[in-house]
Structures are given as C-alpha cells and as structure tokens.
Amino acid sequence: MSSTTTTREYFQNVWDSLATTFAGMRITGKYLMQKPITVQYPDERLPIPDRYRGIHYLEQEKCINCLACARACPIDCIEMDAIRHGKELEWVLFTLDYQKCMFCELCVYPCPKDCIHMGTEFAFVSFDRSEFNHDLLSYKGMSREARIRKREADIKKAEKEAAKAAAAAEKAAQEAADPETPEEPAS
C-alpha cells in the first residue's frame, strides 16, 4: 500500500470497493439462485463411466478355476479353490483382498473365459478388516457390460428353452393324440 493517497485516489478507492463488492455479490447471487450441482449422494448418484475400475464382479458360472487371474495379479490378492465333479465345479472360495488390491485391472485381461470384470461399485466400508477379504462368489454388484452380457445370455437361454419346450410339447401332442387331455403348447 502506498503511504500517500491523492484525493482522486481516495474517492477512486471508495468507488472501487463498492463496485467490486456489488460485482462479487452479483456473481455469488447468481450461484445462490442456481440449482446445486452436487447430488444427494446415497440416494442419488452421478453416472459412473462403464470402464470404471471398481470392485470386481465374477461371472461364477463361466469361470473354470484356471488361476490365470490370480497369477497375473502383481500383489497376489486373488485366492480361489474349487472341487471338480466331472464337468461341474463346486466352488469353495474365490476371494479378493481389497486391503491389497490397487485396482490395476491386470487380472481382467488374461481370463480365457472373460468372466472377471471390474464393476462400478466403489464404496466399500466395513467395521472389520477381515471383511475386506471379499468373497466374489456372493457379490452381486455388476458392471454395466457384464450386466448386458448376462441379460443377453439369459435371453438366449430362455429362447432356447422355450424352443425346446415347444418341440417337446409338439412331440407329446403328436404321440399321444388323445382328445381327452389336449395339451396346450407352452409358448
């Protein structure tokens, strides 16, 4: 601050401080009237990008227990175990330790069945550390891609089953040809 002020500067200062204050108040007033840009978080959420790297989602029925993902993980946080009954797998555990995981997505690429994905869920709170050793077998949060894929697979399966049922019904109707118990073909 200069120590001497001319009369002109004095009134200029008065004017400037008033004018800038009103300019500032106009700006903040505009924001005051505007709709807030934040959302009410737990009730409302901002859309999360599809390729977000959140908590993993495992398509358990496709997984073949090949350990490729566990080997790829640089910090060894995936553990799995399953018992094989012929073609069927009986899962014992598939855990991912989120105390260690750094969400690098390296476990996703080597999967031969494309069945482990990074989901969109990111909030993971727990009262106990052991709960961070997360059991993917029971986890239901899926990424969008996985959900789409699952829905498509489900639709295909349903179609196949419907076709099969229709064929079976037709066959049954042809074989029996009994007017007393006419079977409605399931559609």
Added chain:
Amino acid sequence: MSLLTLEAAAGGNAISELLGGIAPEGTPTWAIWLGAAGAAVGLLVAFVSLVAMFSVWLERKVSAHIQCRYGPMYVGGWHGWAQTLADGVKLLLKEDMIPLGADKPLFVLAPALVLGAIFGALVALPLAPGFFFADVNMGLFLILAFSSLTTIGVVMAGWASNSKWSLYGAMREAAQVVAYEVPLGVSLFVPLMVAGTFSLTEASAAQSGWFGMHWFIFQNPFMLPAFIIFFIAALAETKRAPFDLPEAESELVAGFMTEYSGIRWSFFFMEEYAAMFLMSAVGAVFFFGGYHSPLTAMFPDEATSGLLYQLVCAGTLIFKSFVGVFVMMWLRWTLPRLRIDQVMSMGYKYLTPLALACVLGAAIWETIFA
C-alpha cells in the same frame, strides 16, 4: 442498568399486566415484578436461541447454495431444519474443558458476559408497538453500549485462554471495535437527526406514514450512504466476514474461541448470530421503517391495539431483520477476509470521515428542507 430493565420489564407492559391480572388477590407487588422479570428473561433466552438456531441453519443453507451445494438436508425431514437442534444437543453433551493454564474464573465468565451483553441489548429492541421488554428512551445508546460490552467479554476470553491464538484474536477484536465504533455511532446520527429521538419505538412510529413506506431512507439523500457506512461498521462490530479477523480460522485457528469447546463455545456463536440480528434490527428501525410496511398500514386505526396487528408488526420487523442477516451472510460468502491494516485504514481513513460528511450534509439538508 439491570435494575432499570427489571423495573421496565415489570412496570407497565403486557407481562406484568397479565401476571397482575391472573395473580390471586393480595400477591405482593414484588412477587409480580419478580415473576414478570423471570418471564421476560425466559422469553428473551428463548427468542435468542430461536434466532441463533434459525440463523445458523440459514447460514449453512446460504453458504451451501452459494457454493452450489445443498447443505443440511436430512435432519428433521424438511431441508435439515433440525440440524442446529442436533448440533445443540451435541454441544451440550460435550465434555466441558478448561485448559490447565487458563485463568479459570475469567475463562468461565467470558462467554456468559458476551451472551449477557447481547441479552441486555435486545431488551431495548421493540418488536411491535406494544411488544418490548423495556421502552428505554435512550434505547439506541443502550443497544450500542451493550453491544460494545461484548468486546470486553471477547478480550476476557482471549486473555483468560492463555493461548497466543486467543490473545491475537482478542487484540484484533479490540482494535477493530475501537476503530468501527466511531463510524457506527456517527452514521446513526443521520437517522437520529431525522427522527429526533433515541427511542426505537418513537423512531418506528415516526415512519408510519405514506402507506407504511415513510421510511427514513427515503427522507434524506444522505441516508443511503449513512446506511452503507452503518452496515459496514455493523459487520465489523459483529465480527462478520470480511471483518472476521478476531476468529480468522486460516491464521488463528479460531481466534479468541480457540480454547473453548462445548456449550461455552456455542455461547459465542449464539452471541454472534444474536448480534447480527440485533444490528440488522437497528438498521431496519432507523433506516427501513421499523415495524411499518404496507401490510401494517392496511390495518384501520381502531385495530392497531389488537393482537393481530402486534403480531404482524413483529413479523414485519423480524422479516426485515432477517433480510439484513441474509445480506450479511451473502457478503460473508462473497468477500475474502481483509488484512488487519486494511481493516484499520478502512475504519479510520474512509468510514469515519465519510460518516462525518454524511452527518454534516444531512444536518444542512434538514435545516433547509425540514
């Protein structure tokens, strides 16, 4: 002064009349007085708490919306209206801590003095023509005196805390109040000259014409600059941003309140919001028509003694005061904090001479045109 307010609270106003009406025959006068004083104190405490609670909620909402956030939304249901209540309960339940090196009696006394001073100032504030605790004929003096008494409490708190942050905060408060007390008082001379009275009730009554819009601010061209000076000085007096140097949290932790916690700390906050309300109310009474508005002007003369009229008047003044409080909050979330040398130069070099010039101009105007 306490005797005066006691007398005024007990003598000749609604509470003592009411008590005298319902008290059994033969009740001594002093008992009625005591009862009336107790009721008045209860009302005042309730009023200050309500004003502070509402203002804290408003401040949170205003700050949030200025920053494009929502602010409290959950507690109590509608837009978090009970957030302050929850905070109050939390503060009450906190451990009462007094630092080891603190001067205990002063440390305990300071918040009480601060809050007591603001109660004292509110006594002289008439909310409606028949709705006041004391119609002091030097009401404005009383209010200004009591509101600068809070400074003593703040300095006391800063000294007693035995902490460098507190002491710095207290010294800044003292320097700031000394600098801004002058323009605050001098700028109020302008409406005083127009009103010709120090009494808040009379000043309000003088603005009842023009269908409730005969406000002092329209009566003299020097009113508006005087009001701006008054408002700035009131901001400094109530330690509000951009003059919140006593508690400058970025430099002084929390200034004079650093060592306080729990309910004692909340006393300082209640004082701050009550003082904001009080200063806005004084501004409303001396510049913006007091409890008169077109709404109150619609009542016919016979109805002006009725309860409804009184309530509408009180509502008008409270509304005007909260508009002032809102502008104070708006300014707080707009302007950054000044430096202490800027605060001083603004007080001494700008506001004081300009306030004096306003008084001179208004005096000349009044002599010529009024």
